[in-house]
Amino acid sequence: MKKIVVIPGDGIGREVTESAVKVLKKIDEKFKIGLEFEFKDAGGTAYDKFGEPLPEDTLTACKNADAVLFGAVGGKKWDNIEVNLRPEKALFGLRKGLGLFANLRPVKVYESLIDGSPLKPELVKGADLLIVRELVGGIYFGDRCESEIHNGVERAWDLENYSVPEVERITKLAFETAKIRAGKVTSVDKANVLSTSRLWRRVTGEVAKNYPEVELNHLYVDNCAMQLALNPKQFDVIVTGNLFGDILSDEAAVIAGSIGMMPSASIGELTSLFEPIHGSAPDIAGQGIANPMGTILSAAMLLRYSLKEEDAAKTIESAVEKLLDEGYRTPDLYSDGFKKVGTDETTEIICRYIG
Ligand code: NAD
Ligand code: IPM
Ligand code: MN
Secondary structure (H helix, E strand, O other), rough: OOOEEEEEOHHHHHHHHHHHHHHHHHHHHOOOOEEEEEEEEHHHHHHHOOOOOOOOOHHHHOOOOOOOEEEEEEHHHOOOOHHHOOOOOHHHHHHOOOOOOOOEEEEEOOOHHHHHHHHHHHHHOOEEEEEEEEEEOOHHOOEEEEEEEEEEEEEEEOOOOOOOOHHHHHHHHHHHHHHHHOOOOEHHHHHHHOOHEEEEEEEHHHHHOOOOEEEEEEHHHHHHHHHHHHHHOOOOEOOOOOOOHHHHHHHHHHHHOOOOOHHHHHHEOOOOOEEOOOOOHHHHHOOOOOOOOOOHHHHHHHHHHOOOOOOHHHHHHHHHHHHHHHEEEEOOOOOOOOOEHHHHHHHHHHHHHHH
């Protein structure tokens, strides 16, 4: 048996994980992998039930799992509670607790979504990039101060730090990945301003010497943000720190047509976790209209990376592609002339195509 811990979380996290589990069950019928699901709470839902966003029991179950499938956490209801109890803390606890140091966020452009992109078709056609985001360091995990009086005025601060081994670890993974892709790494930093970025740039340059077959270039993050919209095809693998990776990947989602299409894999030392890059989308939660494909494609990544079930992963990806080719669109992708479908119908069609 392969044990998958499923953490639906909050808002649309609950809807999209339900879809992905249905798809995984369908895959299991076909490929006889022997999947076993265990559902656990995290985020605001866990706070409401247990008074904490990441119960020990949830983390322990994840540590003992073959893989984790995560929805999303957060919502207005919990925006003003004590900072250490916020739903988002569950994510940090899981990332740190499972040692999920590398977050892989692929940006794939489906042929039939090209014309629907807000970017010109000739810019997005053929774009295929992977953002490798460092996930357990940087400003997300540095010292911070919520409030203090300094020179008679209130201020707050967050400290960014990166160590050489942290940068080496993520950079090596980026180069190894580029080797089996198009052989190009773009390292993104703000080395004209930040000390951490200057260290980042020096270390990526050192690591690059071990990979003569891979081309390395460096971009400042502000320029990279522009280049993503201007000419996304120039990129193969982008490697960057925690904060820049978070921001650039939401921007890159526009290339894929919608943030609802974007999967991710967080690779860990103990186990790995798979989740869409989007959040709990309170503005559409509970309406049955969330795009479940980012989570379904995350389930495909789970099969590929954690369970080594490449055929099963490809079967899911082909079913998603077929649904798009057949003209079905969730509201985030919809335009005139297409067939509008909600979360459940999308899931049913994908399951049907899996066969
Ligand atoms: P969001 O990603 O939830 O939503 C941004 C926009 O994209 C919204 O308009 C939303 O409707 C849309 N969207 C997102 N996913 C979609 C989908 N699958 N289908 C269709 N439309 C989709 O970001 P936000 O609004 O900035 O944050 C909402 C909450 O989610 C916050 O509490 C935030 O902290 C949390 N959040 C959690 C995660 C996570 O759990 N990994 C990630 C990002 C944000
Ligand atoms: C993401 C999210 C999280 C992050 C938030 C919810 C803490 O935006 O996974 O991209 O910033 O890492
Ligand atoms: Mn984000």
